[in-house]
Amino acid sequence: MRSEGRLLIVEDDTGVAEQLKWHFDDYHVVLAGDRRTALDRLETHRPQVVILDLGLPPDxxxxxxxxxxxxxLLAARPETKIIVLTGRGSREVAMKCVEMGAYDFYNKPVDVDELGLIVRRAMHMHALEEENRKLRESALGTQPLDGLVAGSDVMLELSRKVEKLAPSDVTVLVTGESGTGKELVARALHSLSARREGPFVAINCAAIPDTLLESELFGHERGAFTGADRSRAGKIELANGGTLFLDEIGDMPPNLQAKLLRFLQEREVERVGSGKPIPVDVRVVCATNRDLSEAIREGSFRQDLYYRISEVCLHLPPLRERGTDVLLIARAFLEQFSRSQRKPVRGFTERAVNAMLEHDWPGNVRELQNRVKSAVVMAEGGKIDAADLGFESRPEVEHADADLDLRKLRDRVEREAVTRALALSNGNVAKAAALLRVTRPTFYNLLKKFSMQPPGRSGDD
Ligand SMILES: Nc1ncnc2c1ncn2[C@@H]1O[C@H](COP(=O)(O)OP(=O)(O)OP(=O)(O)O)[C@@H](O)[C@H]1O
Ligand SMILES: [Mg+2]
Structure with a gap:
């Protein structure tokens, strides 16, 4: 299989050029014999690497x-890695090229294997830089919240709330089914706050046996209980200056609920076996996938604690209620995994898209993440099909819907079509527009209408 590498060879001697092309058949290679053609090819082909012979006509x-x-070439696409071929003994020229921005030089006559190594390294360097550039971009917020992919109104609204809440110290309760992104939101609240330089300390109240939970949270003094051979700070203390994330708070045993309540009121902890209160400055975020009002009715969760931890509630809707977000998130995972697995997977088939839209997603985003990941691991290039995601493929999606408001229906269909086109075209706007048989400006208008981001492309054709 060919790699994703695109190589432009600028060489006026067609014999040499053809020979190089033949040798580099692992890459998509194009040739140019002069400056004009080279610049044209640069625009149409977007090579990561260029091999450039310095002796070109008319000189x-x-x-x-x-x-x-x-x-x-460098002025047009500065990120391009240019390897210059120089005549024997022209060291000054070679140095000058590097000074002017060439990636490397190579003295003729060419040993294709050696040159091949340089090309490979250049491709690699380009990929690394590209990855860094993308990371920087996403840190600057091409996504509504760092790492949180969303396009649906509910989720965009929720992201705005998170942004507004983050700088304050209010205690936030994040609710939602498992795998909906509760921890992601908790981390976003931290990283968008003034406490971002401080620690983010997470503790899963359901995963730790009741007997240990108290000292995990509050710490203990030496000799406080059998086995406590030295003093230890608890998680609450460790979160000082930062954010404390209490996951699965609904599973906290009653005696600790009382102790936690006291902490939330006093903002002091007492280590187990010590009478000395230690002041702690933390922002508390809690999460649960249980229905706490039910637990309160049952008597397993204290109402007064509930009021303390839920100064503000953020509810994460299940994935199946986020419309076509599933496709956006799937694409993001696909990009992420195909990069980390170094597998050039090019997108989803229509059957895969249909299957994802139809599926119920009981495990929500985490389930999607797992399915896409194993599909990428198993994929042999090309596109991911429904079966790769572990679905029986079904031909058509039906919309059982009693809503006959024409404009709403049209909006929904349009929005879905746009998202699907993006998924099918692997984020290539020109292709997506062609699929919908609209012009690019119209397509951009649609993106704007639905507050969708023009995608960062992962594909290259
Ligand atoms: N909207 C999203 N966009 C991109 N990735 C997401 C999104 N929501 C969740 N994820 C990812 O999905 C995974 C599960 O999310 P997270 O752990 O935050 O869910 P959770 O609600 O805490 O789950 P659980 O209840 O199982 O603990 C994480 O890897 C997270 O980064
Ligand atoms: Mg979680």
Whole structure:
């Protein structure tokens, strides 16, 4: 299988050019014999790496045209890695090229294997830089919240709430089925707050035996109980200056609920076996996938504690209620995993898209993450099909809906079509527009209408 690497060879000697092309058949190779053609190919082909012979017409014996070509190429696409081929003994020229921004140089005559190594390294370097650039972009907020992919109104609304709440110190209760992103939201509340430099300490109240939970949370003094051979700070204390995330708070045993309540009121902890209160400055975020009002009715959760921890509630809807978000998130996971697995998977088939839209997602985003991940691991290039995601493929989606408001229906269908087109085209706007048989400006208008982000492309054609 061919790699994702695109290589432009700028060489006026067609014999040499063809020979190089033949040797580099692992890559998508295009050739150019002069500056104009090279610039054209750069735009249409977007090579990561260019091999550039300095002796180009009209100055085949000199270097002037080659150097000018290099400058133009770098001006047009500065991220391109250019490897310059120089004549024997022209060291100054080689150094000058590197000074002007060439990635590397190679002295003729060419040993294709050696040159091949340089090309490979250049491709690798380009990929690393590209990845960094993408990371930087996402840190700047091309997503509504760092790491949280969302396009549906409910989720965009929720992201705005998180942004507004983050800087304050209010205690937030995050609710939602398992795998809906509760911890992600808790981390976002932390990283968007003034406490972001402080610690984010998470403790899962359901995962720790009741007998240990108290000292985990509050710490203990030496000798407080059998086995306590030295003093230890608890998680609450460790979160000082930062955020304390109490996961599965609904599973906290009653005696600790009382103790936690006291902490929330006094903002002091007492280690087990010590009478000395220690003041702690933390922002508390709690999460649960249980229905706490039910637990209160049953008597397993204290109402007064509930009021303390739920100064503000954020509810994460299940994935199946987020419309076409599933496709956006699936695409994000696909990009992430195909990069980390170094598998050039190019998108989802229509059957996969239909299956994802139809599925109920009882495990929500985490289930989606797992399905896409194993699909990428198993994939042999090409696109991911319904079966790769572990679905029986079904041909058509039906919309059972009593809502006959035409405009709403049209909006929904339009929005779904846009999301699907993006998924099918692997985020390529031109292709997506072509699939919908609309112009690109119209397509951009649709994106704007539904407050969707023009995608960062993962594909390359
Ligand atoms: N909207 C989203 N966009 C991208 N990734 C998401 C989104 N929501 C959740 N994830 C990812 O899905 C995984 C599960 O999310 P998270 O652990 O926050 O869920 P949770 O509600 O805490 O689950 P559980 O109840 O099982 O603890 C994480 O890897 C998270 O980064
Ligand atoms: Mg969780």
């Amino acid at each position: 085949p014996e000199g270097t002037s045209e080659g150097l000018a070509t290099m400058q133009d």
